[in-house]
Amino acid sequence: MWTICRKELADHFSSTRFLILFCLILMVALVSTYMAASGLREALEGLSKPSQVFLMIYTTPGKFISLVQFIAFFGPLLGIVMGFDAINRERQHRTLAKLVSQPIFRDAVINGKFLAGVITVSVAMVSLLLLVTGLGFLTVGVVPGPEEIARLVIYLVISVAYVSFWLGLAILFSILFRSLATSALAAVALWVFFSFFIGFASDLVANALAPVNNPRDPDELVANERVANAASLVSPAVLYSQATSTILDPYRRTHRGLIVTGLMERISLERFQSPLPLDQSLAVVWPYLTSLAALTLICFGVGYVVFMRQEIRSV
Amino acid sequence: MAAIIQTEGLTRRYGAQTAVDGLTLEIQEGEIFGFLGPNGAGKTTTILMLLGLTEPTAGRARVLGVDPTHDPLLIKRQVGYLPENVGFYDDMTGRENLRFMAELNRIPEDRARAKIEEALTIVGLNGEGDKLVGAYSRGMRQRLGIAELLIKDPKLLILDEPTLGLDPDGVNKMLDLISSLNRERGITVMLSSHQLEQVQRICHRVGIMIKGRLVALGTIEELAKRKLGDAAGPNLQEIYMRYFKES
Numbered sequence: 001m002w003t004i005c006r007k008e009l010a011d012h013f014s015s016t017r018f019l020i021l022f023c024l025i026l027m028v029a030l031v032s033t034y035m036a037a038s039g040l041r042e043a044l045e046g047l048s049k050p051s052q053v054f055l056m057i058y059t060t061p062g063k064f065i066s067l068v069q070f071i072a073f074f075g076p077l078l079g080i081v082m083g084f085d086a087i088n089r090e091r092q093h094r095t096l097a098k099l100v101s102q103p104i105f106r107d108a109v110i111n112g113k114f115l116a117g118v119i120t121v122s123v124a125m126v127s128l129l130l131l132v133t134g135l136g137f138l139t140v141g142v143v144p145g146p147e148e149i150a151r152l153v154i155y156l157v158i159s160v161a162y163v164s165f166w167l168g169l170a171i172l173f174s175i176l177f178r179s180l181a182t183s184a185l186a187a188v189a190l191w192v193f194f195s196f197f198i199g200f201a202s203d204l205v206a207n208a209l210a211p212v213n214n215p216r217d218p219d220e221l222v223a224n225e226r227v228a229n230a231a232s233l234v235s236p237a238v239l240y241s242q243a244t245s246t247i248l249d250p251y252r253r254t255h256r257g258l259i260v261t262g263l264m265e266r267i268s269l270e271r272f273q274s275p276l277p278l279d280q281s282l283a284v285v286w287p288y289l290t291s292l293a294a295l296t297l298i299c300f301g302v303g304y305v306v307f308m309r310q311e312i313r314s315v
Numbered sequence: 316m317a318a319i320i321q322t323e324g325l326t327r328r329y330g331a332q333t334a335v336d337g338l339t340l341e342i343q344e345g346e347i348f349g350f351l352g353p354n355g356a357g358k359t360t361t362i363l364m365l366l367g368l369t370e371p372t373a374g375r376a377r378v379l380g381v382d383p384t385h386d387p388l389l390i391k392r393q394v395g396y397l398p399e400n401v402g403f404y405d406d407m408t409g410r411e412n413l414r415f416m417a418e419l420n421r422i423p424e425d426r427a428r429a430k431i432e433e434a435l436t437i438v439g440l441n442g443e444g445d446k447l448v449g450a451y452s453r454g455m456r457q458r459l460g461i462a463e464l465l466i467k468d469p470k471l472l473i474l475d476e477p478t479l480g481l482d483p484d485g486v487n488k489m490l491d492l493i494s495s496l497n498r499e500r501g502i503t504v505m506l507s508s509h510q511l512e513q514v515q516r517i518c519h520r521v522g523i524m525i526k527g528r529l530v531a532l533g534t535i536e537e538l539a540k541r542k543l544g545d546a547a548g549p550n551l552q553e554i555y556m557r558y559f560k561e562s
Contacts, residue, residue: 003418094402098463101366101398102419103391312368 001104004112005119012120017081022124025074026131032067033132036060037139044140054144055151055248057136067132068155068248072241075125075159076166076191082120083170084184086113087307088177100312110171110307114300117167122160129156147278154247154282161292162240166191168299175307194235202231236295243288250275319344319471319503320365324374327360334360336527337374342505342520347497349518350507351555357527358507359399362473366396379470392420395464399475401456405449409440409459412448416463427466434462438492454485461492471503472496478513486510490517515551523555525562 012018037057044053058067065073087110090096100106129152137143144152169190173183193201206228212220232238276284320342327335335357342348352358363369365378367387376383378390403412410431417427435441438458443451451459457477464472477493478486494517496502508514514521515535523531531538531554539549542557 003415007415090402093405094398094400095404097368097398098396098401098460099419100368101391101396102416103388103421104419105388312363 001108001112001115004099004104004108005116008113008116009119012082012116018078018120021074021078021081025071025078025124026128028070028074029067029128029132030135032065032070033057033135034139036066037136041140053140053142054136054148055250057132057140058152058155059245059248068244069241071128071159072162072237072244073195075163076195076237077188078121078124079117079163079166079168080170080184080187080191082117083113083167084174084187085180086110086117086171087174088180088183089174091178092180097312106308107304110175110304114164114168114171117171118160118164121163121167125156125159125163150278151247151250151281154285155244158240158243158247158285158289158292161289161296162236165236165292165296165299168296168303172299172303172306175303175310195237198232198235198238202228202234205231233291236292239288239292239295243285243292246284246288247281250278250281317344318342318377320376320378320505322361322365322374322376325361325364325371325376326373327357327364327369328372333527335364335371338524338529340522340529340532342503344503345497345501346519347494347504347506347517349514349521350505350524351509351511351514351521352507352524353509353559356524358524359475361524362396362475362505362507365473366390366394392467393469394471394473395467395469397460397464397472397474397477399479401460403448403451403456403459406447408445408447409435409451409462410444412459413444413463413466417466420467422466430466430468431462434465437465437496438462439488452485454481454488457481457485457489458492461489461496465496469502471505473505473507475507476509477506478508478510486513493517511551511555515549521551523558525559528562530558530562 040053040056040060060066087096090099090109096109099109133144133152166187170183170187173186174180177183177186206224210220210223210227212224214220318341320340322338322340325335325338325340326333338357338361350358350361360369364371365376365383367383367390370384379393381389383390404415407415413431413434414427417431422430431444432441435444438461440455440458440462443455448456448459461472461474461477472493474493478489481489490513493504493506497504497517506514506518518535520532520534521538522529531542533541535549535551535554538551538554542554543550
């Protein structure tokens, strides 16, 4: 397994498409951090005792989008790019039959590939985050405290789990579909759906299950919103973005719900707000993290079983 | 001489279709066995069952005294299998491909280095070892495939259509290579093919498989006597066509 993992790692890091995508993400990440950081510096000048400033580098949406949002959108692409041709490329190049006729267990092939992908993702994410943090030091001039560092590490773990989910999904498709293009398109289609259209889809489900007949009836509105929320949690993208925004933004208790607050109300709310301690944030995030891990394992597990039962000869 | 491959009533069904039907076969140590039959006759399925890559529906097989469904790794460590149209990692050189195979076989590094050079010399590719496999000709790829098998010092080679699509010169080189491996290193070879005159040139014994059944087994002389009468010469082409028409 380690032999395969090592070879796949070498392949990933030398493959053009991985390098291109990584450079792209890195570039956008640095630009958006820089914009967020310079905006932040101006905003901070008026404040006397800001807390947890460092994390804002990641969550402030400068002129564009925040780093966290950006990674939520494009992280999956990284996983897909590494996984969509994992097995069917070996099939097409007729190396799979040869590989499984070596004295290795068949699952070593798929385990090695998945592991190599996860390692690559981790390396990419860690280096990305370190670079951004360094840029944050330079532009904002704040040093993160231990709690902020802990939050960043948790963010990293969630992100790796999230990208691994897409990696697992892409590997599953590479087992199911013989053609490279089909598996890539299928994975991208799911990505687009879960990231961009899940909002519409969950609204649709909510309107079907809990229709709002009277827009003034708060019970109906709440029920509708609940269903919509629950439905959107099907999407790993929603799970991920809710988890990460909670962990990186200590002022957030729960995902923002339906209650529309007026200006005065909001100000009075903010007055009583204090940051959530780390363990409390973690408690909020925990279910999201476990469901994300479970989804990843399910994806990989299904791929594993299909691969183990597949006939090798149908090359 | 001991039997290196032994099967008894080996059967594989896919749904209602029977790919291999009650195959009973013995291949002795040191021989070159030609496994003949039209496309789709079940040759590759048989090979996959011998390597433990497919489970038989019924019957049993022993390769080097081991049951492939129970301990496929032990078999794969000693048996070199060259699939039909074998593929390589085209973005790696010949040597790198061999090194990867050596690692998968857990051959220690210094031994692997010596083995890789030896294998490249045997197949006549030592000048080309550092070229990308993507630039290899078909004949060279096929010989590199043999080199990959040799680095694990196999007792048995199973070659699936090793000469398919080669030019006449490539075919000659491949056949010479196979018989010299058999002669000089005592490697048993099981060769599946439907290129009959090539099989006739190097094989000691042949088996003919048609629609999943083994219809003939023996030396070419024996089969000629049985099918064409005493007067006829040992012509595998004619023997094969007789069996084919009868089935």
